[in-house]
Amino acid sequence: MRDMKELQVSLNQTQKVRLQTAIQQLEKFTARVSSSADASVTVAETISVNHEEGVLKGHGTSEVDGEIVATLCGVVEKVNKLVYVRTLRARYKPETGDIIVGRVIEVAPKRWRLEINFSQDAVLMLSSMNLPDGIQRRRTATDELNMRSIFEENDVICAEVRGFQHDGTLHLQARSQKYGKLEKGQLLSVSSYLVKRRKQHFHHLQDYGIDLILGCNGFVWVGEHVEVRDDMITDDQENKPELSKPNFKSMSLEEQEQTYTPLDTRQNICRIANAVRVLTSLGITLTVDVIIATVEMSKTLNFDIHEMVGAEFYVQVAEKEVERRSSSTKKK
């Protein structure tokens, strides 16, 4: 199995046994709750449709000699007459309205190119984002020249999927103050099937003073909380000194204060990031509740931040997940 490939954990004998039992129990729960486990297919496997007429072939299927055959490994889903294969490990497939986190790789004329774990780079047009001053107007040549003052190469950005253009390129938009550059935090890239589409992808964890963004594309941002409203007004003045590359020597004390992140916030960022790392290497779906529960668990059991990516915590998270699922199935 692919366990622990991402985290180099070495388990001792008892931990191995405990992990195995935990995983077997997870297997049982899934099998009990839904029949989806039986519906898993591999490449070139025939999908039985019980001789129904007029079946619609969706993603991951093709027709060979009148039979529907899977072209991917995944789980067969049937919605009325539509039959498709939902992939597990695969690159991100964008849908309009998805909230994503990406990294700028190129500043091109009137646009930024972003790496978003899709088969192509996404495009964020200068015209499809709000200017820092918040005024609605036509973008001028000056704006175009000042693009690097908004986003530079390697900046991490949060945006929304606007849709595919007729030529097949993916366009993004950032028309709200909640979108934009992400600073003072960590970017984690996980498999995109572990993030489900929800109403909420921005989470402000008040207890920790942290912003958590679960991008649909599998990029997870854990960063210091920023007040959205205040930012909008002061953005223009505040960002000016940063534009000319933050240089601690030339900065006044006041400015240093602004860019300074307190130690406990930084520790919280690391704790949450490590929780995400452990959960993803176990292959558990990322939701805020599970992440917070994992962080809380690490605190109550007195695990240091660095111990969270160790063997013992890894096994305990797996056991905790079993507990959580068994209690949730009982409720039903």
Next chain:
Amino acid sequence: MEYVSPEGLRLDGRRPMEMRQIRAELGAIAKADGSALFEMGNTKVTAAVYGPREVENKSQQLNDRALVRCEYGMANFSTGDRMRKPKGDRRSTEISLVIRQTLEACIMTHLMPRSQIDVFVQVLQADGGTRSACINAATLALADAGIPMRDLATSCSAGYLNSTPLLDLNYVEDSAGGPDVTVGILSKMDKVTLLQMDGKLPMETFETVMQLAVDGCKAIAKYIREVLQENTKQLEYRRGL
């Protein structure tokens, strides 16, 4: 030299129709989109798939399908005598091309226009049949990366020594200089995507040897399918609802 003993056993103790032990593992490389480790006896190969991703060289971009690239490499330590030039020799270039063509036949490239898929295969231990092992590893890695494919491409070799058809030649048998047939098939569709032969064989014998190799391919396909099925189930179980 005697490659098949009077008792009907080969140098490594196998029967003529017997394959070496195969073992596969998914997710051998954490950073890749899909990866696999494939072993056929002492031959050990890793494959890593990156993509579909943005085309690096814009002039190579294809507007109706994906660009498939493949790089085959042999580790310096993979053979008994240390290799001088690990990359860029004719043999590697040829095998890269063979693997690329075989994979291109089964990947549904038209679903991913304007993108590229990179496949890197690396031989860690060479003991004959590296070509076949590489194709099998690459197929597994592609399936792991969630790239749509028409069918699983699998490959196996067979030879003809001491007037006996032999399945899955190892290094000693391979270097005996006898005819050596490498076959790649799409297992479900029963189509041949690769057929290479060194040496000469009469038509009738060729057919039996090739049939033997095809049977070997099918056995490998069965095993690969099991591995993939198990992996898919595990991912689904763990993910939860």
